Structure formats: C-alpha cells, structure tokens
Amino acid sequence: EVQLVESGGGLVQPGGSLRLSCAASGFIFSDYPMNWVRQAPGKGLEWVSHIGQTDGPTYGDSVKGRFTISRDNAKNSLFLQMSSLRDEDTAVYYCVRDLHFAFDFWGHGTVVTVSS
Amino acid sequence: QSALTQPRSVSGSPGQSVTISCSGTSSDVGGYNYVSWYQQHPGNAPKLMLYEVTKWPSGVPDRFSGSKSGNTASLTISGLQAEDEADYYCCSYAGSFTWVFGGGTKLTVL
Numbered sequence: 001e002v003q004l005v006e007s008g009g010g011l012v013q014p015g016g017s018l019r020l021s022c023a024a025s026g027f028i029f030s031d032y033p034m035n036w037v038r039q040a041p042g043k044g045l046e047w048v049s050h051i052g053q054t055d056g057p058t059y060g061d062s063v064k065g066r067f068t069i070s071r072d073n074a075k076n077s078l079f080l081q082m083s084s085l086r087d088e089d090t091a092v093y094y095c096v097r098d099l100h101f102a103f104d105f106w107g108h109g110t111v112v113t114v115s116s
Numbered sequence: 117q118s119a120l121t122q123p124r125s126v127s128g129s130p131g132q133s134v135t136i137s138c139s140g141t142s143s144d145v146g147g148y149n150y151v152s153w154y155q156q157h158p159g160n161a162p163k164l165m166l167y168e169v170t171k172w173p174s175g176v177p178d179r180f181s182g183s184k185s186g187n188t189a190s191l192t193i194s195g196l197q198a199e200d201e202a203d204y205y206c207c208s209y210a211g212s213f214t215w216v217f218g219g220g221t222k223l224t225v226l
Binding site: 109 | 150163168205212213
C-alpha cells in the first residue's frame with residue numbers, strides 16, 4: 001500500500017524558516033517524480049514544487065527563490081526547505097506522487113501557519 | 117502561472133449528469149494532453165479521478181469522464197450520487213515541469 005506521511009509543520013513567524021519532510025513507503029520511491037502541493041485555509045490547490053529522478057527541481061512563481069525541494073532516495077524521503085516565510089504561505093502542505101504528469105497519491109498533509 | 121478557470125459551483129439531482137468546465141490557455145490546457153481532475157471531500161486530501169484528459173486511475177467509476185476541446189477541458193459526472201458531493205479541481209501540465217490548478221468547483225447533489 002502506497003503511503004506518504006508528511007511531518008515538520010507548525011507555527012512560525014514571518015521571515016522564519018521551516019523544513020517539511022515526507023516519508024514514503026509501499027512503492028519504489030526512486031522510480032517516481034515527487035511534488036509538493038499546498039492549500040491555504042478555505043482556498044484551492046496550488047502546485048508548489050517538483051523534483052524528478054534526473055531532471056532539476058522546479059517551483060511555482062510564488063515560492064521561487066525561497067523554497068528548496070530535495071529528496072533522499074536511500075531513505076525514501078522528500079523534503080521542502082522553506083525560508084523567508086510570509087503570511088500567505090500559511091497552508092496545508094501535501095506530499096504528492098507524480099504519475100503520467102498527474103498526482104496519483106497524496107499524503108494527509110502537514111499544517112504550516114505563518115503568524116506573529 | 118495563472119490559475120485555470122472553473123465555475124465556482126454546480127449542482128444536480130441524483131441520477132442526473134453534470135459537467136464542470138476548466139478553461140486555460142494554449143500554454144497549459146491547450147498545449148498538452150495532461151489534464152487531470154481531483155475530488156476533495158471536506159477535511160480529506162484530494163483524490164485523482166482522471167488523468168491525461170480521459171483516463172481513469174484504478175478504482176474510479178466510469179461515471180466520471182473527461183474531454184478537451186482547444187483550451188477548455190471538461191469533467192462530466194453521470195448518474196449523480198450523493199457521495200459525489202465534493203469540491204473538484206482541474207489541473208494542467210504547463211511545460212518545463214510546472215503545473216497549474218483550477219480554482220475549484222463545489223458540486224452540490226440536490
């Protein structure tokens with residue numbers, strides 16, 4: 001059974017940093033591109049970042065230059081390092097597997113709140 | 117990376133069909149056959165319902181179908197059931213390993 005379990009969310013002040021993690025199991029992690037997708041309270045979904053097996057990472061315009069995605073295939077883990085956080089980064093962050101340019105499995109999400 | 121345009125809400129009675137549109141540009145919806153649709157019930161993570169415009173992931177009933185014409189994609193749900201009441205999001209690949217979502221549509225089953 002595919003499982004994606006996010007962790008690392010919490011309350012952080014504007015301008016602060018946070019590192020999200022996602023533990024993957026039930027599939028060969030290194031075979032799949034991975035993504036982060038977020039959802040602000042009461043709002044829609046927003047694609048945040050992508051990392052493939054060989055292609056370089058990519059980012060949405062709203063986080064480019066502030067967020068860094070990475071992966072550790074030996075530990076079946078995906079990460080998102082977030083810095084210079086803003087109020088508008090407050091959201092549930094989902095770890096998502098990529099298949100055929102769609103998002104086929106989602107974690108339950110981790111909540112990030114940016115507030116002073 | 118402008119969001120795709122979806123109607124804010126649609127509704128239908130049990131057994132009826134509803135269609136949700138998703139409008140983009142030639143740089144996303146119109147440029148690639150990589151449109152996907154997601155269902156999200158309150159408090160839950162989204163669930164993939166269709167990918168590559170018309171394909172079903174395992175376990176998704178064929179009451180859900182997709183199509184695309186030009187820069188607009190559509191999701192049709194036939195034989196509406198109470199459990200179909202949820203938010204629906206379209207998503208399109210936009211090139212260079214970037215994606216864009218629609219704003220979401222709330223489906224109400226009357």
